[in-house]
Amino acid sequence: MSQPGGDLDTMLPDGTFQDQVAIVTGGGSGIGLAIAEEVARLGGSVVLAGRKAERLEAAAAAIGAAGGKALAKATDVRQPDQVDELVGAALAWGGRLDMLVNAAAGNFLVDADQLSVNGWLAVVNTVLNGTFFCTRAAGRAMIADGRGGRVLSVVASYAWTGGPHTVHSASAKAGVVAMTRTLAAEWAKHGIRVNAVCPGPTDTEGARPLWQDPEAQHRILASIPAGRFGQPAEIAQAASYLLSPYADFITGEVLVIDGGEWLGKGLA
Ligand code: HXC
Numbered sequence: 136m137s138q139p140g141g142d143l144d145t146m147l148p149d150g151t152f153q154d155q156v157a158i159v160t161g162g163g164s165g166i167g168l169a170i171a172e173e174v175a176r177l178g179g180s181v182v183l184a185g186r187k188a189e190r191l192e193a194a195a196a197a198i199g200a201a202g203g204k205a206l207a208k209a210t211d212v213r214q215p216d217q218v219d220e221l222v223g224a225a226l227a228w229g230g231r232l233d234m235l236v237n238a239a240a241g242n243f244l245v246d247a248d249q250l251s252v253n254g255w256l257a258v259v260n261t262v263l264n265g266t267f268f269c270t271r272a273a274g275r276a277m278i279a280d281g282r283g284g285r286v287l288s289v290v291a292s293y294a295w296t297g298g299p300h301t302v303h304s305a306s307a308k309a310g311v312v313a314m315t316r317t318l319a320a321e322w323a324k325h326g327i328r329v330n331a332v333c334p335g336p337t338d339t340e341g342a343r344p345l346w347q348d349p350e351a352q353h354r355i356l357a358s359i360p361a362g363r364f365g366q367p368a369e370i371a372q373a374a375s376y377l378l379s380p381y382a383d384f385i386t387g388e389v390l391v392i393d394g395g396e397w398l399g400k401g402l403a
Pocket of ligand 1 (some may be wrong): 240241242243244245251252253254255258291335337
């Protein structure tokens with residue numbers, strides 16, 4: 136392996152998601168795109184949702200060029216009407232909906248006492264409300280269909296450890312963890328599994344600015360016992376496992392993929 140986690144082949148059999156349809160929010164870039172690519176590689180048809188149509192189109196074309204099936208659907212997850220349209224578009228295109236991946240997020244580092252109302256709302260509306268709007272719309276379709284389904288959200292460990300300078304995101308992600316466990320119990324009777332993946336610092340275009348500064352990079356790497364950033368492919372592997380039939384008895388779980396980052400809080 137040339138780079139840890141960077142060039143993994145899938146561990147799941149080809150065709151794991153054959154004839155299935157997934158919506159991936161935040162699917163135009165970063166961790167969302169990595170998950171969408173992996174689901175498509177395993178035979179699933181993926182609907183990429185996000186705010187930037189151009190980026191989604193490019194991502195869908197790349198998945199198509201690699202032999203997968205993808206549809207781009209510009210959507211602001213903060214707008215319930217647009218979310219309903221997204222689910223309608225997925226059903227019209229793919230004929231069914233089996234999976235929802237909530238990867239859309241917004242984040243920036245800020246002192247809590249300096250955070251504006253709009254800044255708070257931008258993040259909480261995207262992460263917490265957006266995840267609920269998408270999950271509710273997808274869940275309704277899955278319940279109506281009667282075939283069950285899977286919901287997978289992307290969270291962060293500061294949801295339970297706390298994380299200075301991320302009060303908006305930490306509060307919202309904590310809500311998503313609570314939503315995951317609540318709906319796992321509530322929707323099990325419909326055959327819907329609800330889980331989350333929890334990446335640590337992952338080498339994506341969106342997150343990289345957080346450690347652009349060499350001093351920040353050094354500090355963050357020192358906080359990760361494994362001594363490196365995660366790769367999007369590693370998150371995608373864990374996500375596809377949780378979405379797959381191999382995880383059929385797992386629900387309400389939060390799978391941490393962070394090289395031990397959240398545990399590494401020793402005194403020395
Ligand atoms: C302070 C900021 C800010 C910043 C935005 N705001 N960025 N305040 N510092 N860096 C404030 C604005 O001033 C404004 O408030 C309010 O937030 C809304 O900003 P807009 O740009 O108008 O809103 P919007 O277009 O909705 O932007 C949403 C966003 C944006 C969250 C602010 O950054 C976004 O969508 N980002 C998506 C990409 C992203 O965040 N990726 C990071 C993922 S990586 P005022 O009061 O001025 O009107 C990640 C890694 C976590 O999360 C690491 C885990 C281990």
